[in-house]
Amino acid sequence: METISTGPRDRRRCHVLGVPVDACRDVVASAIGLHGDGGGQIVTLNAEMTMRARQDADLGAVIAHADLVVPDGAGVVWALGRQGVRVRRSPGIELAWSLLRYAEAHNWSVALVGGSPEVMARLKTKLAHSHPKLRLQMAEHGFQAPEAWPALEARLRSLRADLVLVALGVPRQELWAQSMRHSLPGVWMGVGGSFDVWSGVKQRAPEWTSRLQLEWLFRLLQDPSRWRRYLVLPQFAWAVLRAGARRR
DSSP states (O other): OEEOOOOTTOOEEEEETTEEEEEOSOHHHHHHHHHHTTOEEEEEEOHHHHHHHHHOHHHHHHHHHOSEEEEOSHHHHHHHHTTTEEOOOOOHHHHHHHHHHHHHHTTOEEEEEESOHHHHHHHHHHHHHHOTTOEEEEEEOSOOOGGGHHHHHHHHHHHTOSEEEEESOTTHHHHHHHHHOTTOOSEEEEOTTHHHHHHTSSOOOOHHHHHTTOHHHHHHHHOGGGGGGGGHHHHHHHHHHHHHHHHO
């Protein structure tokens, strides 16, 4: 098995079913290192996004041009392992929280975009208590009227924030972040449902579900409407097995 050495710029771009993903031992250091390099976009890759990127050329292009693609899902880690690349799963929600803590400690300016109005209101209150020194320059929910987005985007560009976390769902958050960050500094990252969990509106899956690779089941029980999304998991596994057989 190949082991990846550590360092903020020490990462190797690999591929799962043709979709890029980065192998690095210290994901947080790599993410923070983007800031020192003038900024960049982070994408968190799981099996569902991998399969979607194979069908959606726009999403595939965003992932290919992202500065750091994190192996968020257990399926992606498993697929890399079958190639002899050993990495740890790096949940996006944990990486984003680590970046928030780093931002507070190093006086980074922060912008949050996404979630429902209720979620964003609760999240601002919670962050004010848990991270009182955080320079939260912007916190806007994602349920904006179409005519409100140009002004929001102009304001965000003018802020030139050090860290921008976007919770608009896949693939919208990835596409929007890429379109926004051109010529801007800072680390930009799509965080999916992280705001829901941080605000307390939803619960994160218990640690034991992660050990047993059953987080998807916990999320399904919380939101049964997601069931169609998980039909892609066996398709992903079968595609990885077939790809391995072809390589052999």
